[in-house]
Amino acid sequence: MSHALTDSVTLIGRSIRLSRRNVETLIMSILLPLLMMALFVFVFGGAINTGTAYVNYVVPGIILLCTGYGAASTAMSVTDDMSNGMVDRLRSMPVNSFALLTGHVVASVTRNALSTTIVVVAAVLMGFRPTAGLGGWLAAAGIVLLYVLALSWLAAGLGVVAKSVESASALSFFMLFLPYLSSAFVPPGTMPAVLRVISEHQPITPVIETVRGLLTGTPIGANAALALVWSGGLLVGSFVLATFLYRRRTAD
Amino acid sequence: MIVEAADLRKRYGPTVVLDGLDLRVAAGSVFALLGPNGAGKTTTIRILTTLSRPDGGLARVAGHDVLRDPARVRAAISLTGQYAAVDAEQTGRENLAMIGRLRHLGRAGARRRADELLERFDLVRAADRRVKTYSGGMRRRLDLAMSLVARPEVIFLDEPTTGLDPASRATMWDAIRDLVHTGTTIFLTTQYLEEADRLADRIVVLHRGKVAAEGTADALKAQVGGDRVDLAFDTVADLDAATALLDGFPDPARLLLSVPSDGSAAHLHRLLDDLRGSGVPVARVSSHRPTLDDVFLALTAPQGVRA
Numbered sequence: 237m238s239h240a241l242t243d244s245v246t247l248i249g250r251s252i253r254l255s256r257r258n259v260e261t262l263i264m265s266i267l268l269p270l271l272m273m274a275l276f277v278f279v280f281g282g283a284i285n286t287g288t289a290y291v292n293y294v295v296p297g298i299i300l301l302c303t304g305y306g307a308a309s310t311a312m313s314v315t316d317d318m319s320n321g322m323v324d325r326l327r328s329m330p331v332n333s334f335a336l337l338t339g340h341v342v343a344s345v346t347r348n349a350l351s352t353t354i355v356v357v358a359a360v361l362m363g364f365r366p367t368a369g370l371g372g373w374l375a376a377a378g379i380v381l382l383y384v385l386a387l388s389w390l391a392a393g394l395g396v397v398a399k400s401v402e403s404a405s406a407l408s409f410f411m412l413f414l415p416y417l418s419s420a421f422v423p424p425g426t427m428p429a430v431l432r433v434i435s436e437h438q439p440i441t442p443v444i445e446t447v448r449g450l451l452t453g454t455p456i457g458a459n460a461a462l463a464l465v466w467s468g469g470l471l472v473g474s475f476v477l478a479t480f481l482y483r484r485r486t487a488d
Numbered sequence: 489m490i491v492e493a494a495d496l497r498k499r500y501g502p503t504v505v506l507d508g509l510d511l512r513v514a515a516g517s518v519f520a521l522l523g524p525n526g527a528g529k530t531t532t533i534r535i536l537t538t539l540s541r542p543d544g545g546l547a548r549v550a551g552h553d554v555l556r557d558p559a560r561v562r563a564a565i566s567l568t569g570q571y572a573a574v575d576a577e578q579t580g581r582e583n584l585a586m587i588g589r590l591r592h593l594g595r596a597g598a599r600r601r602a603d604e605l606l607e608r609f610d611l612v613r614a615a616d617r618r619v620k621t622y623s624g625g626m627r628r629r630l631d632l633a634m635s636l637v638a639r640p641e642v643i644f645l646d647e648p649t650t651g652l653d654p655a656s657r658a659t660m661w662d663a664i665r666d667l668v669h670t671g672t673t674i675f676l677t678t679q680y681l682e683e684a685d686r687l688a689d690r691i692v693v694l695h696r697g698k699v700a701a702e703g704t705a706d707a708l709k710a711q712v713g714g715d716r717v718d719l720a721f722d723t724v725a726d727l728d729a730a731t732a733l734l735d736g737f738p739d740p741a742r743l744l745l746s747v748p749s750d751g752s753a754a755h756l757h758r759l760l761d762d763l764r765g766s767g768v769p770v771a772r773v774s775s776h777r778p779t780l781d782d783v784f785l786a787l788t789a790p791q792g793v794r795a
């Protein structure tokens with residue numbers, strides 16, 4: 237079906253246009269991580285011992301924090317379409333049904349690419365001194381992309397099940413929260429035992445450790461493989477879940 | 489028959505919505521499915537437009553079975569749902585062009601078609617404004633225009649004028665009537681008897697999940713019989729008392745009792761004498777040819793008061 241491709245392109249264009257026009261959400265999703273980074277670097281950072289300049293430590297965590305905000309707004313826009321009649325209109329047309337979700341996911345990845353770039357540039361201005369060569373940058377970008385793609389499909393799935401835009405936002409709360417329980421802001425070794433176990437066994441920590449290692453040369457160890465398995469598994473699982481939920485929600 | 493449904497059944501949990509609905513719509517006609525809120529109009533449209541599966545029965549649209557061949561059905565129809573499905577953050581032109589591309593007209597073809605439709609639906613001046621700045625009537629017109637992008641054989645309109653002010657409603661009616669000239673079959677639902685009367689060649693009254701009556705507006709009126717006398721009361725108690733006394737159809741919302749009549753002065757005298765004899769005060773009296781309101785009251789009245 238070549239229409240599946242053109243339909244996806246059309247709906248990707250739509251989703252990107254809609255995100256561009258949703259100025260408040262766009263500004264928030266960029267401004268908030270920047271404020272968080274400034275807060276961590278200039279306020280908390282001095283009290284956290286990471287063995288390096290804190291800004292070098294925290295950048296990967298801020299990038300993943302952005303991803304969480306981006307995912308929440310993806311879930312909300314999917315729910316909006318599910319409830320405002322757009323899904324019915326598209327389903328009554330000879331349009332590939334999943335193209336709508338694809339559009340939201342690609343727009344979500346695009347928004348994240350933008351906010352990640354802004355975070356990195358701002359970090360450099362705040363004293364971030366990565367040591368990576370081109371290969372390291374590309375590998376780090378690849379890992380982040382894989383993770384963002386996985387999280388975007390997860391957000392799309394949450395958006396499909398949520399009954400209202402408010403509940404979509406509530407359902408995606410854990411995505412905003414999870415980075416705090418990882419090695420994003422403080423080394424897990426300093427956490428109480430229970431939190432340390434959570435922190436060491438959730439997908440964000442290996443992704444962060446891998447990105448941090450690639451950009452600043454900290455040891456990566458098994459984290460690269462773990463990050464790939466976590467993100468790849470999450471991507472496949474979320475994609476299957478989102479398409480399954482979409483099919484179920486639209487069958488009555 | 490471009491739309492055919494036989495013995496359609498649908499329930500949601502304990503609620504039986506469609507209980508053996510039969511429909512036949514001739515190509516090129518305007519068909520109205522008439523029923524109050526909750527009658528099952530949207531459910532019927534969702535089944536015919538392949539959005540929902542019936543629990544039983546058959547439906548064919550434009551020659552294709554909605555269950556076995558939904559892709560062919562979708563290629564032949566378009567749907568304007570009960571709530572305008574337009575992107576508020578896109579302009580009218582962008583909304584139309586998007587649908588054109590999804591209908592595979594190509595970029596240039598989609599743009600051309602958008603221009604034509606903007607012109608036709610009097611949206612040229614608002615074309616490049618975001619839809620969130622549109623009035624309810626403009627949104628509805630855009631919604632209808634979006635349904636016409638692909639020149640469908642059958643267009644389904646679910647309550648196209650609900651919630652519109654009278655002026656926007658009249659504009660919408662004109663737009664719908666114009667469609668007929670293009671040969672498109674129109675399947676609309678409405679709660680407004682006047683709307684069905686003005687637009688439709690054939691009307692089906694949906695009641696308790698079945699066809700309660702069908703025909704042209706005139707045939708339905710004939711079914712109710714000759715003239716009607718409407719007796720208006722000041723209180724529900726008076727209406728109830730009058731309903732018990734006379735053979736008629738009460739409309740508690742408007743405190744009206746509609747009584748069949750031969751139109752003679754003698755009959756009117758008798759009615760008023762009967763009421764005065766029983767001490768039931770009548771506020772106002774009017775007499776008229778039967779309207780679809782009378783049809784509806786007659787069809788949906790509880791069995792006990794059926795004349």
Ligand SMILES: Nc1ncnc2c1ncn2[C@@H]1O[C@H](COP(=O)(O)OP(=O)(O)O)[C@@H](O)[C@H]1O
Nearest residue numbers: 500503505523524525526527528529530531532
């Ligand atoms: N998805 C659903 N789940 C449960 N009940 C439903 C659903 N859709 C419709 N209904 C019920 O079916 C009945 C008919 O609804 P609908 O077809 O929307 O009526 P109408 O469009 O004539 O107002 C109503 O009682 C409504 O509550």
Ligand SMILES: [Mg+2]
Nearest residue numbers: 529530531570
């Ligand atoms: Mg309805």
